[in-house]
Amino acid sequence: MLAYLGNSHSEMKGEFPFALLMFTLGVLLAAMATAGSYFAQYDYANKKNARGNLFRTVSIGLIAGTYFVFGLGSYTAYLGFI
16 A cells, blocks of 8 residues: 555545555654663663653553554545545
8 A cells, every 4th residue: 555655646635645644653653662662671671660661651652552543544545545
């Protein structure tokens, strides 16, 4: 689907630009969650449990956000095709 959106950039109207924005936002959130999990593990290894718990909680929230924007992007792309 991303290849289709990339090849039809001159014809992009309606829902497709928003769908592409949601997909790219999902990738950004996933990368941030991955970094947060590494920071959490680093803090746990250095006996900084409170800060590790904060990073873990933020990472879980970012993953939930990733699922949400992926679903929203998929649904928006679907609407663009029908």
